Amino acid sequence: MGETKRCPGCTGKDPFLEELCKKYEPIKDNLIQMLNEVQEHYGYVPTKAQQALSDYLKVPMAEIYGVITFYSRFTLKPKGKYNVAVCLGTACFVKGSQKIMDRLKERLKIEAGETTKDGKFSIEETRCVGACGLAPVFTVNGEVYGKATVQKLDQVLDELGEKE
Amino acid sequence: MKTLEEINKIREEKRKELDLRVNTKADTREKHILVCHGTGCTSSKSPKILENFRKIIEEKKIENVRVIMTGCFGLCAKGPIVIIRPEDTFYSNVTPDDCEEIIQTHIIEGKTVDRLLCKDIDGKIVNSLDELNFYKKQKRIALKNCGVINPECIDEYIAFDGYKALEKVLKSMTPDEVIDILNKSGLRGRGGAGFPTGKKWSFTKGYQADQKYVVCNADEGDPGAFMDRSILEGDPHSVLESMIIAGYTIGASKGYIYVRAEYPIAVKRFQKAIDQAREYGILGKNIFDSGFDFDVEVRLGAGAFVCGEETALLESIEGKRGQPRVKPPFPAECGLWGKPTLINNVETYANITRIILEGADWYSSIGTETSKGTKVFALGGNVNNIGLVEVPMGTTLREIVFDIGGGIPNNRSFKAAQTGGPSGGCIPSEHLDTPIDYESLKQIGSMMGSGGLIVMDDTKCMPSLAKFYLDFTVSESCGKCTPCRIGTKRMHEILEKICNGQGTLEDLDKLEKLAVNIQRGSVCGLGQSAPNPVISTLKYFRDEFVEHVVDKNCRTLECKALSKIVINKEKCKGCGLCQKNCPVNAIEGAAREIRYINQDKCIKCGTCLTKCPFHAIGN
Numbered sequence: 001m002g003e004t005k006r007c008p009g010c011t012g013k014d015p016f017l018e019e020l021c022k023k024y025e026p027i028k029d030n031l032i033q034m035l036n037e038v039q040e041h042y043g044y045v046p047t048k049a050q051q052a053l054s055d056y057l058k059v060p061m062a063e064i065y066g067v068i069t070f071y072s073r074f075t076l077k078p079k080g081k082y083n084v085a086v087c088l089g090t091a092c093f094v095k096g097s098q099k100i101m102d103r104l105k106e107r108l109k110i111e112a113g114e115t116t117k118d119g120k121f122s123i124e125e126t127r128c129v130g131a132c133g134l135a136p137v138f139t140v141n142g143e144v145y146g147k148a149t150v151q152k153l154d155q156v157l158d159e160l161g162e163k164e
Numbered sequence: 165m166k167t168l169e170e171i172n173k174i175r176e177e178k179r180k181e182l183d184l185r186v187n188t189k190a191d192t193r194e195k196h197i198l199v200c201h202g203t204g205c206t207s208s209k210s211p212k213i214l215e216n217f218r219k220i221i222e223e224k225k226i227e228n229v230r231v232i233m234t235g236c237f238g239l240c241a242k243g244p245i246v247i248i249r250p251e252d253t254f255y256s257n258v259t260p261d262d263c264e265e266i267i268q269t270h271i272i273e274g275k276t277v278d279r280l281l282c283k284d285i286d287g288k289i290v291n292s293l294d295e296l297n298f299y300k301k302q303k304r305i306a307l308k309n310c311g312v313i314n315p316e317c318i319d320e321y322i323a324f325d326g327y328k329a330l331e332k333v334l335k336s337m338t339p340d341e342v343i344d345i346l347n348k349s350g351l352r353g354r355g356g357a358g359f360p361t362g363k364k365w366s367f368t369k370g371y372q373a374d375q376k377y378v379v380c381n382a383d384e385g386d387p388g389a390f391m392d393r394s395i396l397e398g399d400p401h402s403v404l405e406s407m408i409i410a411g412y413t414i415g416a417s418k419g420y421i422y423v424r425a426e427y428p429i430a431v432k433r434f435q436k437a438i439d440q441a442r443e444y445g446i447l448g449k450n451i452f453d454s455g456f457d458f459d460v461e462v463r464l465g466a467g468a469f470v471c472g473e474e475t476a477l478l479e480s481i482e483g484k485r486g487q488p489r490v491k492p493p494f495p496a497e498c499g500l501w502g503k504p505t506l507i508n509n510v511e512t513y514a515n516i517t518r519i520i521l522e523g524a525d526w527y528s529s530i531g532t533e534t535s536k537g538t539k540v541f542a543l544g545g546n547v548n549n550i551g552l553v554e555v556p557m558g559t560t561l562r563e564i565v566f567d568i569g570g571g572i573p574n575n576r577s578f579k580a581a582q583t584g585g586p587s588g589g590c591i592p593s594e595h596l597d598t599p600i601d602y603e604s605l606k607q608i609g610s611m612m613g614s615g616g617l618i619v620m621d622d623t624k625c626m627p628s629l630a631k632f633y634l635d636f637t638v639s640e641s642c643g644k645c646t647p648c649r650i651g652t653k654r655m656h657e658i659l660e661k662i663c664n665g666q667g668t669l670e671d672l673d674k675l676e677k678l679a680v681n682i683q684r685g686s687v688c689g690l691g692q693s694a695p696n697p698v699i700s701t702l703k704y705f706r707d708e709f710v711e712h713v714v715d716k717n718c719r720t721l722e723c724k725a726l727s728k729i730v731i732n733k734e735k736c737k738g739c740g741l742c743q744k745n746c747p748v749n750a751i752e753g754a755a756r757e758i759r760y761i762n763q764d765k766c767i768k769c770g771t772c773l774t775k776c777p778f779h780a781i782g783n
């Protein structure tokens with residue numbers, strides 16, 4: 001196995017990808033596991049990582065792209081410095097989270113899944129972050145804001161320096 | 165590596181040490197401060213609370229007090245929760261700043277911190293968990309250890325009969341005897357469909373192959389549900405133990421648990437459980453000297469609802485897009501990498517160790533004729549006690565919503581409950597007294613599902629709710645079958661029209677026809693059940709749909725194009741409070757005079773409704 005465990009796409013270029021390839025056997029089954037680590041590390045799946053995985057696992061680029069677009073956790077574009085995610089799970093929806101999402105889009109002038117031009121903010125739609133007791137919730141870079149209101153969102157955006 | 169004797173010794177010693185967790189009269193000078201580390205409480209800073217407690221205890225050199233993290237206590241709405249044992253004092257909405265006072269007043273002075281005690285719905289202050297109405301009608305089997313033990317410590321699991329069922333099975337039972345107990349217990353799958361578990365194990369055992377697999381379905385894609393996640397967070401070993409028992413029974417040496425990467429705490433705790441079990445020799449070769457080998461690996465999902473469907477899940481474990489396979493063949497015959505595979509849900513597994521230890525008769529004495537045991541629900545929405553509840557099958561919806569859930573907040577009234585998530589249906593108030601089991605829920609147009617239970621009050625618009633669910637299925641359909649891919653889109657478009665005031669009566673018929681086509685023409689359960697939320701809302705709330713399309717009126721504030729807020733001239737006293745609070749200055753009229761709303765400006769935010777002291781504003 002020692003021979004084949006080299007990653008031709010990235011050796012010597014990107015220490016993270018190199019380590020990643022060392023950690024997993026070069027079999028196709030590992031694609032989603034590896035993509036999860038890539039997503040975690042970069043906050044999205046960059047082309048160079050797709051290429052590296054394609055070379056390493058011997059899976060065509062088109063198939064990798066197909067897998068990335070199938071799963072909602074994987075994204076192809078970098079997220080903003082502040083990634084604001086509004087929970088649209090049922091428990092939050094029933095408590096009015098759609099209004100918070102609408103307000104967020106209105107203020108940042110982008111849609112869910114997009115990043116502002118200056119790279120500062122991005123919007124994500126999530127489905128239940130497991131804090132339904134605090135519904136409705138939104139998160140900023142993973143930090144949870146519970147019992148949210150439009151006013152609270154406005155306040156948080158103001159603090160993060162979003163100018164209307 | 166630990167021998168069986170060593171494990172039994174750990175059990176005996178630990179059990180004594182931890183008696184105070186379950187016995188308020190425990191003979192001990194120790195105190196345990198339990199801090200909830202479920203996802204809910206963790207997101208409201210419970211790790212900081214734990215850290216503060218430990219710091220203070222160290223600084224003040226207090227002896228005989230331990231601070232322990234646990235899984236979800238159930239009453240997440242009151243989180244973060246701290247419980248002190250053995251006296252079982254229940255503190256709610258604790259903040260990191262409260263730690264100092266709790267240590268000083270409770271631990272050092274021996275008095276309770278009254279301001280942090282929990283108030284029940286009836287206003288009564290409760291001292292302990294058991295006094296809360298929330299817990300009175302519950303019966304905890306799958307959640308037995310949640311909130312009692314530290315989920316990251318295998319010894320604590322062992323203390324409460326952990327790995328005793330595995331010992332019993334490996335040392336004294338044949339695979340057929342295990343299947344026999346499961347059959348007699350009446351246990352049915354908790355992942356939604358309710359297939360008898362013993363039968364499934366027996367089928368999978370029946371196929372011969374050089375390799376078989378055991379899989380745990382922990383995808384839990386129903387948005388707004390967190391039962392399975394909470395079990396993995398609060399008691400991961402109970403699921404692991406049952407997976408090993410399953411491996412022995414069906415003849416598999418390898419197991420996988422499929423969890424979403426989006427549930428990081430569950431993933432971490434389960435991985436830790438695997439590591440600890442390996443260290444003790446409970447996973448690996450020749451378990452308990454029985455000659456049986458078994459190991460388990462975690463596989464991460466990446467957020468696709470359809471991957472909860474068992475064959476899509478298998479595709480995903482194999483590293484592919486999660487598109488369902490055509491059944492038959494069923495996974496029991498041809499599953500992971502073409503080998504016989506047993507797939508069960510997290511909660512299903514969590515019941516099994518108890519059944520083995522307490523017997524089939526005990527288990528089947530709980531529940532209804534066709535549905536035995538208990539069911540865990542994630543109770544959410546417009547209900548006071550949002551949280552995790554486990555009730556015997558046959559409990560009525562009214563008991564769950566009103567006795568356990570504490571009823572509807574803000575003096576509103578109950579409108580409907582939704583079970584089964586995007587595959588389920590809405591249950592109106594006339595069916596509140598239905599005893600919940602697999603069959604009765606189906607009869608009234610819903611389904612058990614995996615356990616999401618969302619309560620809605622009278623401010624919720626039913627066509628909008630149907631649209632919400634369809635929006636979800638449209639984005640989650642894998643696209644393989646045309647009726648599911650295109651049909652759900654059509655339904656969503658029609659619902660959008662209805663909510664915008666452009667719908668017609670014919671549209672309602674069209675929805676019903678489309679529903680039948682999608683149900684018939686879809687390969688997997690996602691498409692087959694996608695129309696359920698629409699069918700059930702149409703069935704029970706048809707007049708509301710008719711109002712939308714004929715009267716162009718939405719009785720709630722949810723359909724902006726159709727709702728109208730007006731001030732009742734007879735009731736208005738001209739106090740002007742509404743005017744002051746309207747964010748868009750839509751309320752006009754001079755001081756001390758009757759006000760009126762400029763409909764062109766009003767954005768239907770609802771603020772004025774709640775501000776008028778004379779209830780003069782309505783919709």
Ligand SMILES: Cc1cc2nc3c(=O)[nH]c(=O)nc-3n(C[C@H](O)[C@H](O)[C@H](O)COP(=O)(O)O)c2cc1C
Nearest residue numbers: 353354355381384385472473474508509512689690
């Ligand atoms: C669209 C769809 C989503 C599903 N999601 C889940 C899920 O999240 N968790 C689960 O255990 N079962 C889910 N199921 C049911 C599984 O296909 C399967 O029946 C179940 O895991 C079997 O385990 P059980 O017999 O223990 O219930 C889903 C089914 C469908 C059609």
Ligand code: SF4
Nearest residue numbers: 644645648686688691
């Ligand atoms: S019914 Fe829908 S989700 Fe299921 S296989 Fe067909 S297209 Fe995919």
Ligand code: SF4
Nearest residue numbers: 746766767769770772
């Ligand atoms: S609903 Fe909101 S916008 Fe409309 S009048 Fe009342 S406060 Fe103003």
Ligand code: SF4
Nearest residue numbers: 736737739740742776
């Ligand atoms: S708050 Fe009520 S009573 Fe006062 S002006 Fe407004 S509508 Fe009239």
Ligand code: FES
Nearest residue numbers: 087089092128129
């Ligand atoms: S639905 Fe939003 S946190 Fe669960």
Ligand code: FES
Nearest residue numbers: 202204205236240
């Ligand atoms: S997460 Fe703490 S009580 Fe549920």
